[in-house]
Ligand code: C2E
């Protein structure tokens with residue numbers, strides 16, 4: 604009996620794996636065409652200061668298939684990473700960020716823009732050169748760009764990572780540690796890196812201020828960042844209670860649905876109250892999906 608059930612379990616498991624592998628192949632194949640087919644767009648999510656005023660934005664990739672369905676980044680970004688496609692997508696995303704910055708600036712709303720940089724992209728031998736080229740071609744100011752990296756990048760190949768980060772910091776680029784607290788970064792190493800910002804992961808904000816454990820982590824990140832002289836952005840702010848807590852504890856910048864959802868650049872410009880004249884920078888930006 605037990606043996607039969609075990610065998611059945613194995614068969615089911617294999618089927619699930621096969622289905623997964625099939626899905627992954629389909630996603631990989633479709634994603635390879637998505638950029639050329641105009642199915643990808645970069646949305647922007649405004650971040651606010653403790654008074655609720657816009658203080659920057661994060662660019663987030665969106666994939667809308669031809670049939671109108673959306674694929675979540677949690678699904679397609681890992682596929683793009685394992686297939687290597689993230690390198691070209693990341694390069695495209697960086698250019699979009701530069702162009703978005705120019706459009707915002709032309710409308711009188713220059714603000715730092717954050718962009719997620721995947722470890723694979725960061726480790727490309729010509730990454731610094733690519734960044735330099737995009738900056739030169741677009742004319743976007745490097746000190747207005749924040750590269751969000753994850754703790755995973757900061758614990759592997761630390762020597763190389765630091766050298767490269769310093770090189771990019773030399774250009775003016777700033778660095779933020781995304782999803783801070785969910786990885787295993789070594790605090791001693793963090794101090795050697797040219798960091799500008801920590802982003803408190805939304806999983807810790809979720810229970811703040813009601814859950815004791817999450818709140819304790821939020822509090823210790825805020826205090827550590829204060830000691831290290833780092834700026835903090837708290838992610839996943841959905842409630843007034845969370846915002847009020849942060850207003851009383853360090854007043855970090857905030858990013859979350861309570862304030863602004865990710866949206867196409869056009870909607871961000873509308874939200875910020877832009878004069879209708881079309882600036883040169885905006886014209887260069889292709890129409891966003893959605
Ligand atoms: P992330 O970099 O940590 O981005 C923040 C995520 O939190 C975004 O999810 C955003 O939509 C979501 N978010 C913002 N405010 C709230 C809130 O109040 N509540 C909740 N529940 N969620 C909120 P999104 O856009 O689905 O992206 C997921 C992840 O995919 C990102 O996490 C990032 O790791 C990755 N990703 C997205 N775009 C890119 C990209 O252009 N390049 C790379 N390498 N990764 C990207």
Ligand code: MG
Nearest residue numbers: 661719751781
């Ligand atoms: Mg991010």
Ligand code: MG
Nearest residue numbers: 781782802838
């Ligand atoms: Mg995050």
Ligand code: MG
Nearest residue numbers: 719753781782
């Ligand atoms: Mg993340």
